[in-house]
Amino acid sequence: MTTTAPASLTAAELSAIRDDFPLLERTVRGGRPLVYLDSAATSQKPECVTDAEQDFYLRRNAAVHRGAHQLAEEATEAYERARAAVAGLVGVGTGEIVWTKNATEAINLVAYAMSNATLGRGGEAAAALRLGPGDEIVVTEAEHHANLVPWQELCARTGATLRWLGVTDEGRIDVGTLGVINERTRLVAFAHASNVTGAIAPVTQIVAAARAVGALVLLDACQSVPHLPVDLRALDVDFAAFSGHKMLGPTGIGVLYGRADLLAAMPPFLTGGSMVEVVTMESTTYAPPPQRFEAGTQMVAQTVGLNAAADYLAELGMPALAAHEAELTEHLVRGVAGIDGVRVLGPTDATDRLAVVAFDVAGVHPHDVGQILDDAGIAIRVGHHCAQPVHRRLGVHASARASASIYTTHDEIETFLEHLAGVRSFFGLGGSRG
């Protein structure tokens, strides 16, 4: 816990960061400078990430964990070094990081491991992961579909019951519903920060409630790891999932963190080559974690790219980046909330909140909002952002969403706000900045 606010980025530092992202210099829609406010969907990539991937392919490419030649050694070393870099960024042990193709696969890995444990796989060691009728899994109403549908499916396969914490009118997890977590709860899965409301979850309270009843905790850290200092050990979660592409890294690489003793007890999800010890025609013994969960040829170049992204974030310093983004959050939330006819779907104060701001423009469908902004070179997200239930909860069908990252400037937010203020009048409705 920090007691003094860390220094934000200076103008020169921010400018230097932007120089690392060639895409930010491009123009769109007939020469308009790009204003990229869709980083919650995917971040842009600094050149060091693409350089690292290219260097790997051009000079060190080989399959990992097999082969006795020098290239295989170098590729394996790069692959494992990346694991250490990512583990270091989130404060866990290197052997507790499992590579997946994305965060969705990371969550499914846990769900299917529990499913397999329920079928008896993993033996008595995995007994704590078994589920059955009477057991409950708890999520929240604010989850991304990736942290909801796998649990619905797991419940359907095992007879367990899915329950959820509610969401308040302002889009925060309703701690008044923590009573949903009870002695039947076996797992609590929730997002560290919502990809719709931007609200940061009351992790300490939820984890305490889960611990009090002996439930496991899985944290969807997709939105938090790219924007905040995250120490998974300090947060005391058992599992966490996040994606490479949202944290300046490549697509095709996701991360599962699992507490060492849990990973050791878990039966595998995907099976095949690379994850075995002894294979006979009758049966197979499995490698220890993390290899047990990394079947088949791995996405080595992507891990190397993600290593570069993790190093880049660590060198700039997550506290300084988070301080910059906190200022952007304030600007974005206040600005959007200050426009007549525009409602913020999420907290309107910048406390415990990320620069992810979904909003509803009265009388104008989100698609039309996005179209008008796109014409001005401003890239935002429209639709339900893979989170239909929280939209339903907040009384809308879909929304528009602006989201910032470390490279976003106040000028960009100002440009966005100016054009957003003109949307309703384009469609013959009133509206101006208050």
Added chain:
Amino acid sequence: MADAMEQLYQQVILDHAREKHGFGLAPGAAGESFQVNPTCGDEVRLRVHLAEGTAAPVIERVSWEGLGCSISQASLSVLSDLVAGADVTRADQLTETFRALMAGRGQPLDAEREDLLGDAGAFVGVAKYPARIKCALLGWMALRDALAHALTEPSTVTPD
């Protein structure tokens, strides 16, 4: 606002999006279809009402309800005007012509087909934006599906 947006959101489109001809589900339909656009969650329920006493099936009118952007709502409104009184052949012809317009990357159709489409020709600008083509086609997909139900499953009429 820039010219590109004036071309996309032509006045006739904005008017239809507001007026929504055919809006409000009516009883007594011969066929119904529910369509969603999974990328944005937009949805429409559309009913085909057939005229009575005609030798070959004729669409008396369509009725619909839905949630969606101005493009999808205006497209449904225009569709409602165009297919009222059309026989099945003409409805198919209108659907195919509108699909051709959407596949044209913003190029207008020949004069004959433009005439056929009437107000629907205003959607020419939509075809320049691949993400929006589905919005414009949502209602037409519902029409085709509802019509197929109406012609093959006459027993599934909605209650009066």
